[in-house]
Amino acid sequence: MARPASCMGAVATVLVVLCAAVSSAAAQPRRPLPPNSRVIHPGRFGKRAQTLTCDFTPCVATCPKRCPEECLVVCSSCKTYCLCDFYPGFICGDPCFTGADGNNFYFHGKKDKDFCVVSDANLHINAHFIGKHDPSMSRDFTWIQAVGVRFADHRLYVGAKKTAKWNNDVDRLELAFDGAPIDVAGDIGAQWQSTDVHGLTVTRISMTNNVRVELKGVFDIMTKAVPITKEDSRVHNYGVTEDDSLAHLDIGFKFYDLTGDVHGVLGQTYRPDYVNKFNVSSSMPVMGGVASFVSSDIFATDCKVARFGRKADISMVTARAN
Numbered sequence: 001m002a003r004p005a006s007c008m009g010a011v012a013t014v015l016v017v018l019c020a021a022v023s024s025a026a027a028q029p030r031r032p033l034p035p036n037s038r039v040i041h042p043g044r045f046g047k048r049a050q051t052l053t054c055d056f057t058p059c060v061a062t063c064p065k066r067c068p069e070e071c072l073v074v075c076s077s078c079k080t081y082c083l084c085d086f087y088p089g090f091i092c093g094d095p096c097f098t099g100a101d102g103n104n105f106y107f108h109g110k111k112d113k114d115f116c117v118v119s120d121a122n123l124h125i126n127a128h129f130i131g132k133h134d135p136s137m138s139r140d141f142t143w144i145q146a147v148g149v150r151f152a153d154h155r156l157y158v159g160a161k162k163t164a165k166w167n168n169d170v171d172r173l174e175l176a177f178d179g180a181p182i183d184v185a186g187d188i189g190a191q192w193q194s195t196d197v198h199g200l201t202v203t204r205i206s207m208t209n210n211v212r213v214e215l216k217g218v219f220d221i222m223t224k225a226v227p228i229t230k231e232d233s234r235v236h237n238y239g240v241t242e243d244d245s246l247a248h249l250d251i252g253f254k255f256y257d258l259t260g261d262v263h264g265v266l267g268q269t270y271r272p273d274y275v276n277k278f279n280v281s282s283s284m285p286v287m288g289g290v291a292s293f294v295s296s297d298i299f300a301t302d303c304k305v306a307r308f309g310r311k312a313d314i315s316m317v318t319a320r321a322n
Contacts, residue, residue, distance in 0.1 A: 036075040054078065103276050107265050107287045111140040115293040116303035117147070118267035120258050123218065124150040124308035127265075128159070128298050130246065132239040141238050143228070143248035146174075148298035150308060151218060154178055154197060155299050158213060158223050160247040166227035171208040172247055173225045184211060222252035263305040265293050 042050035042063055051060050054075035063071035067082035074081070109115050111131030118125040131142035146159030157176040166172075175182035177194060184192045186207050194200035199216030209225040227247050233240035240246055260272045265287065268274055278285035292304045301308040 038073045038075065039070065040073055040080075041070050101269060101274070101276055103278060103285075105278050105285045105287045107293075108139045109142050109290060109293075111142055114148075114295040114298050114300065115290075116264045116267075116295050116301075116306060118253070118255070118258075118262065118264040119301070119303065119305060119307045120262040120267065121307055121310050122151060123255070123258075124301050124306065125253075125264070126295050126298050126300065126303075130248065132246070134237060134239070141236070143246060144251065145248050146298060147221075147223075147249070147251065149219070149221075150299060150301060151215065152197075156200075156213070157298070158211075158221070158249070158251075160225035160249050163227065163245050163247040164243050166245040166247065169208060171225075173209055173211060173223070175202060175211070175213075217256055219256070220254035224250040226250055259307075261307055261310070263307055264303075268305070 036054070038052060038054060040050045040052060040061055040063065042061075050062075051058060052073065054073060059073065059075065059078040061071075061073045061078055061080050063069070063080055064082055071080045071082055073079070107115075109127075109129045111129055111133065114126045114128050116124065117127045126148045127144045128146040128148070129142045130145040131140040133140050146157065149156040149158075155178055157174070159174045161172045161174050163172050171186065175184070177200070178196070182192050182202055184190055184202050184204055186204065188204050188207060190204045192202040197215070199214070199218075201214050203212045203214070204210070205212055205222070205224075211223060213219075213221040213223065225247055226249075227245035228238055228240050230240060232238060238246065255270075258267070258270055262268070262270050269276075278287075295301070295303045
């Protein structure tokens with residue numbers, strides 16, 4: 001189904017989250033929840049099941065294995081869903097994207113490779129995939145470890161550091177702007193402001209592993225570093241080892257003024273001429289075309305569908321921020 005052209009003039013929201021949502025619901029750009037539903041966080045209480053009163057009826061809900069710490073409960077059925085199955089633009093697990101049209105699809109990519117997620121005249125975002133190879137499968141298990149953002153002549157890096165034993169109290173996010181590390185104090189609400197680009201800020205959402213990166217008028221990025229748990233590894237045979245917890249990112253993007261020529265794994269779903277060709281009834285529709293999206297490194301703009309720098313004055317990006 002083609003997306004109406006009028007949608008391109010509005011703010012485009014892309015939420016890229018591996019099913020454990022960012023801790024500040026008020027800060028995360030989300031549409032309203034469906035009627036008679038609740039968001040629960042059973043993982044915070046050390047157990048999978050949580051009892052709640054839903055439509056005046058007790059309901060014992062268990063979050064799906066893909067999102068054990070936060071999920072949506074529909075009261076009428078007491079059925080649970082990962083938030084990434086509901087909000088457009090989410091990416092879950094072995095990356096499952098939810099496009100701008102609300103339909104889910106998988107893009108597995110390849111471990112240790114970079115792929116263009118969004119490419120537009122004034123903005124380009126690559127994602128670096130990490131993963132594990134299962135000899136019994138024809139593909140890798142993959143997750144997004146870092147993103148590289150290009151705008152004007154600037155480069156912004158947000159990544160999860162390789163971590164052996166995960167500790168939620170230790171910050172494992174790595175951030176850099178134009179090659180210089182970004183240091184944000186560990187207090188909630190603490191903020192770093194760029195002295196070179198007006199309107200570029202990084203704000204702590206929680207004391208560790210969760211920040212919001214904004215460039216006024218251009219993008220709003222929520223990101224959280226998370227591990228693959230031993231339970232996830234056991235259930236899905238991910239192969240987590242003692243020396244690597246496969247730390248990766250949950251990400252949420254909100255974009256402003258994308259052009260109708262935008263492309264990339266996710267970006268293409270925001271084109272006015274985008275047509276969803278997936279079998280939406282399939283339990284796992286997979287997007288192919290890996291060769292069209294692969295980039296030579298995390299900041300490269302050389303994927304086959306790259307749009308960065310075309311038909312636009314790149315300096316206009318920072319001009320809008322001013």
